[in-house]
Amino acid sequence: MQSLVETAAHLGFSTVAINYVFEPTAKKKQEVPSPMPISELIGQLPVVQGRSRPIRVLNRLTVVMSEASHFRPSATEYRAFDLLAVHPTTEKLFHTTCMLCDVDIICISVTEKLPFFFKRAPINGAIDRGVVFELSYASALRDTTMRCYTIANSVCLMESCKGKNIILSSAAEKALELRGPYDITNLGVLFGLSEADSKEAVSSTCRAVLLHAETRKTASGIVYTMKSQQEVLQDSAGSEAPAAKRPKTT
């Protein structure tokens, strides 16, 4: 993990998210995994190439949904994660996640042929809400059939969404599976994005997702809470706190 983050910092990425995949099966009462604190995992955060700040590491949860009940919109366990992602597996679920679910990212599967077709209506709804679609490229690097599926699925997606609100992410498990930003931009062109869209997919859309995640956690993006070292209360920082709301403590 340390080498992964160091390689990412060396390549020039300023923010990295560690993904925890949660797949609820038929067994109920399965616990959502809680993220390990970053300081335990990594230690000294390396400085990003080309900047003077250390790399920012976030936690992210991906819920693989095969039924509508799998994702509970305001579960308390989700609060520990900075980014929320959903991986729908059927057409109805895709529709619900695009229009209703309170997530930041919708994962598009790249390891199998898509079981459903994309329709314009839910995709446009998702774009209006600020939800992005994610394509991961690590499986494409490993295997030829995966490459076919990845390109097929992404071209399908591009036809319906015209290249807006897309992010390309590496589902890298080893440091050797990461690629630099210019290389990913080029891969995006292979996947069907236009050149400008591909560059955005690596830079501005990703930043938009981070901001979306922050506003999702707070009350309309106005009040946010900060962790404090002491155990005493009183910690809401931010511009305005309506008097009726009591500051939440962590």
Added chain:
Amino acid sequence: MVRVKSRYLLCEINVSDRSELLKLDDRAVARAVKAAVARIHGDYGSALCSIRFCVKYLNAHTGIVFLRFPKGCYKLLWSALPFITSIESRGQIISCFFNCLHVGGTIRTCQRFLIRYNTQQLHRMLPKCKNEEEKKQIQESILSCSLMGRNNEAFEEELESEEDGE
């Protein structure tokens, strides 16, 4: 119809283990690139690759390569580079990946970028120095970076001493 134009791609080869970098040589890299292009883009890709492609410069100590592609199709051939996962050289397989840093129209522009990049790397190495002597060496090499061709040697010496020190 005045000049034949090419694009020079400045890439960095990242390996997990620095000692393996020294085993690279330019023909192995060229073979790996051609194989990857053939895998991804098929016969069309290998045909394009045979026009003016070559490895112009390889620095085994730092893992920097200059690749030359024809201007008309460099994007296509560039898109096959991320798919390279290993290079085979002298019977050994070295796992690595290519990271493209800069695209230039001439070798000189790439060299200028490389000098700036190397100075940045030296700056990054400065806080990690273990003793005063290394610090002084790095500072001297930062000051002596120039286009006259001395920069590369200074950087290599620094890198080696850093690795030994680490």
